[in-house]
Amino acid sequence: MKPAPFVHHAPRTLEEAVAVLGEVGHDGKVLAGGQSLIPLLSMRLASPAHLVDVNGVAGLDAVEVTDTHVRVGALVRHAGLERHDGAAAALPLLRQALRNVAHPAIRTRGTTVGSIAHADPSGEMPAVTVLTGGVVEAAGPRGRREIAAADFFTGPLETTLAEDELVVAVRFGLLPAGTRTGFVESARRSGDYALAGVALAVGMDGDVVTSATASFVSVTPVPDVLDLGPALAGRSVGDLPLDDVAELVRSHVGPESDIHAPADYRRMLAAELTRRVLTTTTTPTEGAA
């Protein structure tokens, strides 16, 4: 099918984009990489009268690495962030997760901020956003505001962003020194959306775990953070209670059955993937000090 007719707006500045969004209100949609929106339009699952195409807006394509965060502008493509060595050094979880987002062709066009704004529970980057204590920077006719990731996602494809606001950037928080991260997911084919996925951050003091948090892909309605610290803190790498951790995950996630997999299978998968990523993340790599 073809999309229903729409007016294409091509603002050149953030101010122009915000002004157009303010005028068209709920009849408008921001167009970034189009990798989620264009299929929705083509299938007529969405038919906004106005598309506010932000691809020509100057100043939205930067990645900035500071002492506290990695700031990703709204036009940074998944592939650009994945290739960014400074971002990967500051927060390895970004590259670990981005490698799992779709296929390379889609990563070349789709934006990381777009996937967060889209708020698909099957997306990898919403899970990374909450796990790192991320912050969403929004702009709209009433000015600019910041929204903690924990308050941003409210349901599948639903956020606290107003219809006339756009996300200017997302800041991923850096994790405390010594934190190790891992990301693992299982999909039917490489590049497909995950049946289940896990992002993990583990604080270590030598071979003793001091803290551990996880967030999940495709098995929770909104990305949230599970604190595994009570089960793991103080335990050494050779003595991790993996069965307890798996049970915690099984009782935390709430997957739905769909055409791809039954809920029980996804629940089991999330638990087993957590067990696996915990083991690999806490095992010193060959040659490490």
Ligand SMILES: Cc1cc2nc3c(=O)[nH]c(=O)nc-3n(C[C@H](O)[C@H](O)[C@H](O)COP(=O)(O)OP(=O)(O)OC[C@H]3O[C@@H](n4cnc5c(N)ncnc54)[C@H](O)[C@@H]3O)c2cc1C
């Ligand atoms: C075959 C296929 C497989 C895929 N597999 C995966 C996968 O495994 N994991 C995954 O995470 N994603 C996957 N995707 C989606 C891909 O990552 C998208 O690029 C991403 O979800 C949306 O980013 P986008 O820039 O393309 O946004 P668009 O498609 O342009 O927009 C998506 C939605 O977000 C809104 N939006 C976008 N940017 C902003 C902004 N700055 N401010 C406010 N609202 C905004 C739009 O209005 C729209 O509602 C897949 C896509 C395809 C086609």
